[in-house]
Amino acid sequence: MLRNKKYVKVIPEKPFRRILLNPFFVIFFSLMLICSLMLNIAARHNILFANWYSNYIYPNLVYVIGGTMSVFPFSVAEILLYMLIAVTILRFIYMLVQFIRYLIKKMPSGSCYYLALFIRYILVMSVILLFGFTTTCGINYHRFPFSHYSDLNVTTYDSDVLLEFCEYLIDNVNETATNVYRDDNAVFSLNNTDYTYEAKTALERLGMVYPVLSGFYPDAKPVISSKFMTYSFITGIYAPYTIEANYNNMMPDLNIPFTICHELSHLRGFMREDEANFIAYLACRESSCIEFQYSGYANALSYALSAILPYISSEEYTNLVSEISPLTRLDYSDDSSFWNAYKTPVKAVASSVNDSYLKANNQYDGVLSYGRIVDLMLADYVQNIKTTEGR
Numbered sequence: 001m002l003r004n005k006k007y008v009k010v011i012p013e014k015p016f017r018r019i020l021l022n023p024f025f026v027i028f029f030s031l032m033l034i035c036s037l038m039l040n041i042a043a044r045h046n047i048l049f050a051n052w053y054s055n056y057i058y059p060n061l062v063y064v065i066g067g068t069m070s071v072f073p074f075s076v077a078e079i080l081l082y083m084l085i086a087v088t089i090l091r092f093i094y095m096l097v098q099f100i101r102y103l104i105k106k107m108p109s110g111s112c113y114y115l116a117l118f119i120r121y122i123l124v125m126s127v128i129l130l131f132g133f134t135t136t137c138g139i140n141y142h143r144f145p146f147s148h149y150s151d152l153n154v155t156t157y158d159s160d161v162l163l164e165f166c167e168y169l170i171d172n173v174n175e176t177a178t179n180v181y182r183d184d185n186a187v188f189s190l191n192n193t194d195y196t197y198e199a200k201t202a203l204e205r206l207g208m209v210y211p212v213l214s215g216f217y218p219d220a221k222p223v224i225s226s227k228f229m230t231y232s233f234i235t236g237i238y239a240p241y242t243i244e245a246n247y248n249n250m251m252p253d254l255n256i257p258f259t260i261c262h263e264l265s266h267l268r269g270f271m272r273e274d275e276a277n278f279i280a281y282l283a284c285r286e287s288s289c290i291e292f293q294y295s296g297y298a299n300a301l302s303y304a305l306s307a308i309l310p311y312i313s314s315e316e317y318t319n320l321v322s323e324i325s326p327l328t329r330l331d332y333s334d335d336s337s338f339w340n341a342y343k344t345p346v347k348a349v350a351s352s353v354n355d356s357y358l359k360a361n362n363q364y365d366g367v368l369s370y371g372r373i374v375d376l377m378l379a380d381y382v383q384n385i386k387t388t389e390g391r
Contacts, residue, residue, distance in 0.1 A: 015113035019120055032127040036134045043142040050142035054269035055212070061136060062267050063216050066243035070218035075246045077239030078223055084125070091121055129241075137240035140269040146279060149212045152379040159311035162374070165381045166308055166320060169301040174325040176294040188331045190253040193291045196220050199260040202287040203268075206279070209286070213268050213279065220260040222249035230342045235259040238266035252335045257284055257295035274372035277303075281377060298328060300377060307374040 019025070043050040069076045095118040102110030147154050183189040200217040207214030221244055223229055223237070229248040236247040236259040245263035247256065261280035270276055284296020301324075309317060321329075 019116040036131045043139040054143040066218045069242045075221045077242040132241045140271045146275040154379045166304045173297045177325040177327040180294045198289045202283040206283045220245040226250040236263040257292040258299040277373035278376040
């Protein structure tokens with residue numbers, strides 16, 4: 001008798017109805033879901049709303065949430081993710097144990113009670129995550145593109161212009177390659193550079209040219225699980241919810257300045273990957289730090305070389321690459337060797353997930369959108385550099 005009371009005392013008569021139709025839960029869940037859907041629909045169908053939100057509401061979230069998170073030297077989003085996974089697993093195990101326990105006692109209402117509790121937990125967390133993603137990230141995907149603010153006429157240029165642009169990048173890569181700090185193996189190194197400070201300074205400097213990029217920038221933060229990011233071939237990630245710019249601190253230094261500037265550009269509401277890449281290129285190029293200039297030119301050149309490859313012969317491509325400084329070719333080789341050592345099936349899975357994510361957020365060519373940086377760089381080259389330098 002006492003054993004029965006132990007199990008009966010907490011079980012309502014109709015557990016699913018009492019838990020999932022609880023007025024407080026229903027009101028909370030409905031309001032969060034409706035608000036999330038309305039904001040998403042408004043952003044997808046009204047670019048003026050999305051742009052207004054990105055320019056006037058989102059910057060305040062960056063200042064309040066991003067500013068609060070900047071107090072911590074580690075990625076708060078990463079820690080919260082681990083905590084969420086751990087709590088969910090523990091709750092699932094507890095629910096499963098109780099579910100089986102009540103089945104053994106032939107008390108199905110008890111099993112239903114703990115199952116309903118777990119379902120409510122999943123629904124609550126899902127709607128919170130949806131609302132948080134919408135307000136700190138999702139709406140920004142539908143704003144005016146950066147080319148709208150930079151007055152760039154992004155159009156199709158012939159391969160001669162692209163080849164000319166490659167030559168321009170090679171000239172600048174070669175010039176900066178000899179002036180950056182290098183380690184004992186002559187590989188580019190950031191050991192003498194406060195790159196988190198320089199990245200913020202570079203974006204703030206660029207903000208004087210493009211006011212839409214001005215504002216508060218918190219420090220970018222390395223990720224504890226950088227090894228997992230490396231296996232996934234991820235160099236950096238913007239964390240919605242906590243509004244943090246995170247980067248992989250295992251990757252070669254050649255990528256770090258460009259990556260951090262890329263992630264920080266998301267904190268100005270530019271979520272499209274091609275635009276974030278382009279802003280990173282501009283920030284590095286206009287930086288007063290030679291290491292950032294070199295990283296920007298070297299990363300831009302790798303994109304440009306990939307773009308020119310289908311339009312010239314293998315002999316012409318070989319001759320073009322031979323113009324690159326041996327120091328830069330050493331850096332490219334070091335970078336390639338590093339990533340090749342981490343090639344596993346995880347990369348393909350991570351790429352597929354990222355591709356699906358990008359397509360779901362208004363970037364219909366998925367991971368190929370990263371390569372559209374070349375279109376923006378060409379427009380900038382033709383309109384702002386070629387005319388000035390008389391090329």
